[in-house]
Amino acid sequence: MRFTLFALACVATAVSFGSTIRHDRADSLYTTLDNNAPFSSVGRVNVTGGLGSGTYIGFGGGSHWVLTAAHVASNISQNPNFNVTGTNIAVTQVIAFSGWGLNNNDFSLLRLASDPGVAAVPFYNGALELGRETVSVGYGATGTGLTGINAGAGTRRAFENVADYVNTNGSENVIFTDFxxxxxxxxxxxxxxxxxxLEGNVAGGDSGGGLFGNFGTTSSPVWRLIGVTSTLAWVDxxxxxxxxDLSGYARIGGTVPTGANWIQSNTGIAGVPEPGTMLVLGAGLAALARRRRRQA
Ligand SMILES: [Ca+2]
Ligand SMILES: [Ca+2]
Incomplete structure (x- = not known):
């Protein structure tokens, strides 16, 4: 209850911000974790007067698409471009979620002029995010858990955490982790x-970055894109x-996966469930195939 009140209050005061890191860990651990697939699909979104982050989600409807936050880029007049391999790729269309708010469907899709040259990440359309190990990736400001933010944005980092708060109702569609x-x-x-x-927290410039959930095991992870960085929140x-402090993400999945459905309707790219579901489905199809063979 206390946290719910807090989460609503933070909407009014949240700011869009790379990532702060543990004071007892080398920064190089955070800036090399991000080079692993699928985290390397997160690029920098440059807009007039600022920067954010975004995740390449694949090819659909004749175009390549990036998912970012609506509060990073909600209009083509912001002149956004996407840079994940060192080259700015033009954005030819921006589609913002109608009626978006911070922590509430804070999504924009960027149609790219060309292939960004990295592997696409599957986005999640199920509702089993709670308690998952997470990795959050973005280009935001940095500092440590003891100092808070004390250095600027522009370097990609990835940090680990756990999806400890997942909620969808009329005013929020969100995942939170705490530092x-x-x-x-x-x-x-x-x-x-x-x-x-490698615990951490989002900071200015991380907005629009990707939150990945582990649907495998710690030693054998299976990653899905489960959220888009939306807010920094605090209780102190x-x-x-x-x-x-806390990191807030627009939730892509859900019992009714509002974000995943919206992405699919605009790009033609379908979300994917947790791997267990696919294994069950696969087993069902295999049984069907065996039955058909027997009938044949
Ligand atoms: Ca905690
Ligand atoms: Ca935590």
Whole structure:
């Protein structure tokens, strides 16, 4: 209950922000984690007067598409372009989710003029995100959990966390993670107080970046894109992405997967469920095939 009130309150004060990192881990661990597939599909979205992040989701309807946040790019007049391999790729159309808000369907699709040259990420259309291991990727500002933000944006980082709050109702469609402190459990806001090895938090410039959920195991992960970076939130009076602050993401899936359905209707690219569902389906098809063979 306390967190629900907090989540609503943060909408009014949230700002769009790379990632802050643990004070007891090397920054190079965060800037190399992001080179692994599928995290390397997250590129920089340049707009007039600023930058955000976005994830390449594939080819559909004759075009290549990037998913970003509506508050990063909601109109072609913002002159957005996408850069994931060192070359700016023009955006020929921006489609913003009608009626978007922070933490509530904060989605825009960018139609690219050409193939960005990275592998596409499958986006998730199920509702089993809660408690998943996550990796969040973006180009935002940085600092540590002790200092908060103290350096500018423009370098891609990836950090680990856990999807400890997942909710969809009339005013939010959101996933939150909190930045747990390895030396002070009192900074815990949601879920476990124990940080992941490369725990972190979003900061300015991460907006529009990708949140990936692990639907495999820790040692054998299966990644799906489950959210788009939307907000930084806090309970300590200061939104500087230090320990105890939270990262908010527009949720793509859900019992009714509003985001996934909207992406599919605009791009023709379909979302995918958790791997278990596909295995069951695959087993069913195999049984059907065996039956057909027997009948034949
Ligand atoms: Ca956490
Ligand atoms: Ca926690």
């Amino acid at each position: 747990d402190n390895p030396i002070n459990a009192a900074d815990n806001v949601i879920g476990s107080a124990i940080p992941r090895n 009076g200061t939104g500087n992405a230090d320990y105890g």
